[in-house]
Amino acid sequence: MRITQQLLNQSALNGMQTNLRRVKTLQEQAVTSKKVNRPEDGPFAVEQTLGFRSRIKASETARQNIAMSQDWLNATDKALGDISDLLTRTRSLALKGASDTMGPDERQALATETEGIIEQAIAIGNTRHGDHYLFAGFQVDTQPFSRNPATGAITSTTYSGDNGQIVREVEPGTDMVINTPGDPLFTDVFNTVISLRDALQASPFEASDVASVAADLETQLDNVLDVQAATGTKVRRLEASSDRMEASEVGLRELLSESEDADMAEVASQLNQQQFVYQTALAVNGQILRTSLLDYLR
Amino acid sequence: MLSTFGSLNTALTTLHAMQKSIQTSSHNVANASTPGYSRQQATLVSGTPYTVPSTNRYNTFGQVGTGVNVEKMQRFRSAFLDSQIRNETLREKGWEVRQDALQQIEVSFNEPSDTGINSRLSAFWASWNNLATTPDSAATRGTVVESAADLTAALRDTYRQLEDFQTELDDQVSIQVESINDLAHRIADLNSTIRDVQGLGQQPNDLRDERDQLLTELAGYINIDAHEGETGSVMVSLGGKLLVMDHEVSELAVEPDAGNSTLNRVIWADTGAVVQVAGVPLEGGLSSVAADRLGGQLGGTLIARDLIIPDKMAILDDMANTLISSVNNLHQSSFGLDGSTGWDFFTGTGARDIDVSSDIKADHNRIAASASAAGVPGDGSVALEIARLENAALLNSGTTTITDYYRANIAKLGQEAQQANVMFINQELLVQHLENRQEEIAGVSLDEETVNLLQYQRTYQAAARVMTVVDEMLDKVINGMGLVGR
Numbered sequence: 001m002r003i004t005q006q007l008l009n010q011s012a013l014n015g016m017q018t019n020l021r022r023v024k025t026l027q028e029q030a031v032t033s034k035k036v037n038r039p040e041d042g043p044f045a046v047e048q049t050l051g052f053r054s055r056i057k058a059s060e061t062a063r064q065n066i067a068m069s070q071d072w073l074n075a076t077d078k079a080l081g082d083i084s085d086l087l088t089r090t091r092s093l094a095l096k097g098a099s100d101t102m103g104p105d106e107r108q109a110l111a112t113e114t115e116g117i118i119e120q121a122i123a124i125g126n127t128r129h130g131d132h133y134l135f136a137g138f139q140v141d142t143q144p145f146s147r148n149p150a151t152g153a154i155t156s157t158t159y160s161g162d163n164g165q166i167v168r169e170v171e172p173g174t175d176m177v178i179n180t181p182g183d184p185l186f187t188d189v190f191n192t193v194i195s196l197r198d199a200l201q202a203s204p205f206e207a208s209d210v211a212s213v214a215a216d217l218e219t220q221l222d223n224v225l226d227v228q229a230a231t232g233t234k235v236r237r238l239e240a241s242s243d244r245m246e247a248s249e250v251g252l253r254e255l256l257s258e259s260e261d262a263d264m265a266e267v268a269s270q271l272n273q274q275q276f277v278y279q280t281a282l283a284v285n286g287q288i289l290r291t292s293l294l295d296y297l298r
Numbered sequence: 299m300l301s302t303f304g305s306l307n308t309a310l311t312t313l314h315a316m317q318k319s320i321q322t323s324s325h326n327v328a329n330a331s332t333p334g335y336s337r338q339q340a341t342l343v344s345g346t347p348y349t350v351p352s353t354n355r356y357n358t359f360g361q362v363g364t365g366v367n368v369e370k371m372q373r374f375r376s377a378f379l380d381s382q383i384r385n386e387t388l389r390e391k392g393w394e395v396r397q398d399a400l401q402q403i404e405v406s407f408n409e410p411s412d413t414g415i416n417s418r419l420s421a422f423w424a425s426w427n428n429l430a431t432t433p434d435s436a437a438t439r440g441t442v443v444e445s446a447a448d449l450t451a452a453l454r455d456t457y458r459q460l461e462d463f464q465t466e467l468d469d470q471v472s473i474q475v476e477s478i479n480d481l482a483h484r485i486a487d488l489n490s491t492i493r494d495v496q497g498l499g500q501q502p503n504d505l506r507d508e509r510d511q512l513l514t515e516l517a518g519y520i521n522i523d524a525h526e527g528e529t530g531s532v533m534v535s536l537g538g539k540l541l542v543m544d545h546e547v548s549e550l551a552v553e554p555d556a557g558n559s560t561l562n563r564v565i566w567a568d569t570g571a572v573v574q575v576a577g578v579p580l581e582g583g584l585s586s587v588a589a590d591r592l593g594g595q596l597g598g599t600l601i602a603r604d605l606i607i608p609d610k611m612a613i614l615d616d617m618a619n620t621l622i623s624s625v626n627n628l629h630q631s632s633f634g635l636d637g638s639t640g641w642d643f644f645t646g647t648g649a650r651d652i653d654v655s656s657d658i659k660a661d662h663n664r665i666a667a668s669a670s671a672a673g674v675p676g677d678g679s680v681a682l683e684i685a686r687l688e689n690a691a692l693l694n695s696g697t698t699t700i701t702d703y704y705r706a707n708i709a710k711l712g713q714e715a716q717q718a719n720v721m722f723i724n725q726e727l728l729v730q731h732l733e734n735r736q737e738e739i740a741g742v743s744l745d746e747e748t749v750n751l752l753q754y755q756r757t758y759q760a761a762a763r764v765m766t767v768v769d770e771m772l773d774k775v776i777n778g779m780g781l782v783g784r
Contacts, residue, residue, distance in 0.1 A: 039712025
């Protein structure tokens with residue numbers, strides 16, 4: 001093999017170019033801390049990376065929405081708890097009123113208290129969560145319950161909401177109805193309490209009427225407690241699915257990091273090694289390329 | 299009887315031959331780093347021997363040498379290696395262009411990143427999910443429009459970048475055709491000079507070097523066949539038709555191809571026929587199988603322009619069209635916060651012009667989240683349905699989601715770029731290897747030239763000494779002899 005200076009120069013240049021190319025790749029990894037900076041660096045890894053990112057984003061959004069649904073259900077739970085407390089109180093009033101030992105004045109006092117309870121119950125029916133009425137169906141911007149007549153003793157209520165069921169996604173593909181339309185649940189409660197008040201004020205007074213209303217109150221309380229229990233179950237279900245998503249999100253983040261993050265310690269050590277190789281090449285080339293026969297001839 | 303001055307003449311031929319050799323060495327040293335230069339050497343042959351005339355042949359000694367002659371100027375170069383270098387250069391350049399193109403496309407797609415189409419798609423679906431939760435929130439509605447505008451802008455921008463790149467490559471085609479014509483003319487000019495010089499019985503070595511360089515350069519553009527005729531002319535043909543014949547050139551030209559969105563096709567200027575290379579016509583409708591037979595910058599450029607870029611544009615179009623039809627389909631039959639219905643969410647006919655409808659941009663309450671007019675404002679079920687399109691298999695005949703389709707194609711882009719990289723690097727190494735082998739033969743070694751110079755110089759000195767010896771002998775004969783009678 002005949003070796004010329006040009007050949008030596010060329011192979012020195014090629015060698016150093018190859019070397020520098022590797023240094024550049026490692027440097028890029030060190031600077032970006034990513035081992036995959038463009039699709040060609042790892043087509044499969046990029047496909048995975050993009051998938052993980054989409055899934056993490058979707059999971060984040062889902063968890064945000066779950067948190068909002070949880071807030072809504074918690075507010076519902078609280079309102080239903082208030083209603084059931086009211087109903088319990090109303091029932092004890094009814095039991096008191098049903099006894100024959102009471103005089104008309106005392107019954108009137110009970111009736112007045114009941115009137116106050118009706119107003120409180122309507123207020124609970126109009127509970128807002130943020131800007132939205134909890135018990136208005138789809139009509140979240142409209143106050144669902146109004147009293148009739150506007151002033152004086154309440155004889156009935158009007159429901160301005162609808163029976164729309166607000167559906168949210170709990171987990172990908174799984175829906176949950178998160179709202180409770182106020183009618184008929186609340187309307188029945190109102191009417192029962194109104195009929196208690198009327199029974200207390202009735203003349204002639206029939207204790208048996210009050211007693212039968214007390215029985216109705218029992219039914220209403222059961223209804224409210226059923227709905228509250230269902231709400232509680234939903235909250236717990238959301239909690240569980242949010243926890244599960246959070247756990248899988250952590251897993252996804254780990255996978256994402258595995259597929260796209262560079263191992264910095266390894267990059268640093270490889271970079272060191274490559275630099276050493278480069279320096280050696282420079283030193284060797286510097287020695288060889290400088291010499292020629294002319295150095296040794298007179 | 300030998301001539302008295304015979305030896306003087308012998309020495310003189312030596313002086314001439316050594317001068318010529320030194321001249322050649324000097325030329326070699328001067329061109330040690332000239333690209334394409336081939337080492338030369340004066341080929342020395344001993345002079346025609348001379349039979350001393352004699353009346354009685356038996357008593358005389360045999361032939362007498364008459365010195366040295368330069369027979370020719372030899373050029374060291376392997377024509378076989380040159381043709382191999384040309385073949386591999388053709389492939390190298392082709393892959394280089396494809397590699398560059400794919401890398402530029404990778405930059406256009408900008409993945410993986412937080413600002414690429416993938417992230418924007420995720421943000422778009424997330425915004426519909428949020429709208430499903432709070433259908434009457436102005437802020438959420440704003441986010442839906444914003445994220446959709448971000449997504450459509452990314453689709454349009456990427457598409458436009460591809461279009462611009464395609465136009466750039468189309469310009470490259472005309473420029474490259476010009477370069478091919480220019481190289482062909484220079485080769486034709488050298489053909490006539492070389493033929494003339496050769497006709498005089500001389501060796502046009504440096505001119506051949508130049509022509510070989512030009513041929514290799516030409517092979518970097520397009521697949522040519524080059525044959526040297528007996529007169530020293532090189533015939534260059536392109537797909538069976540002569541591009542260069544002796545000193546004549548049949549030029550190439552470009553013209554808009556109506557069958558290929560008026561992108562340029564390559565034709566013969568004289569006949570107007572489409573140029574065919576390796577059986578592949580250089581016009582629209584390249585098939586990927588046939589295209590692999592093309593090489594060189596021109597071939598690579600055509601592949602990038604007519605195969606690679608349209609392929610990527612189709613991906614964006616598929617995504618845009620699927621978004622437009624699937625989202626609009628749900629959106630049109632649903633109800634906005636203002637109770638209106640029938641609005642398109644997206645407008646456009648593809649990735650080039652996809653946009654959020656100006657009606658929606660004008661009034662965000664027109665975004666339809668509710669399945670019925672009565673469902674307003676609390677019903678977000680349609681928003682949820684639209685959000686669920688994220689996981690709907692809408693592409694590849696209903697087998698792939700938009701996101702997965704995009705991801706798979708980005709992976710494919712990566713694979714293509716990777717393949718082009720590997721092919722280019724391999725070809726580069728192969729060409730380097732062949733060039734090194736040519737360098738072994740044709741390259742100038744300074745050490746070698748130094749040794750040769752040393753030898754030539756000493757030979758010259760020795761020949762001069764021979765002259766001095768003869769001169770001294772003659773001095774003796776002329777000035778020192780025959781003093782008798784003086």
